[in-house]
Amino acid sequence: MKFLMVCLGNICRSPIAEGVMNEKLRQRSLNGRADSAGVLSYHSGENPDSRAVKVAAQYQVDIKNQIARQFRRSDFNEFDYILTMDRSVHAEILQMAQTDTERSKVHLFLEFAGASEITEVPDPYYGGPEGFDMVFKLIDEGCNRILARLEK
């Protein structure tokens, strides 16, 4: 199981999703890995936003050494599940897909998790710390649901 978590900047939401999923895979001794990428190249080479690092650390997930990178076409080949944080990111990634196989790998993260009410992980970049806590909880629950679904 290879997961690629994708958001806009790859410094807030998808690094958290990468860290949380890798932690859960490890805890459950599951064979798999998660990586993350952004639609934008603007933050490439940077570590995650300090607010994201902080909230993850509060939940014992260490993301501080991750390095942001932009999504690339070869990711369609490399990963089994390309999970997008919101609809605008989803549309951008789908636009880059060239085959049905590539398109079939792209899912809205919370929809794939089977969440019914909230289907997008909101962009916390311009908000306060409570936004990051909400993002963490949405992602944590989403990863639990995704692993439960795939383990069946």
Ligand code: 4NP
């Ligand atoms: P992310 O948050 O997509 O969760 O990493 C953002 C980070 C940076 C920007 C937008 C969203 N930005 O416009 O620079």
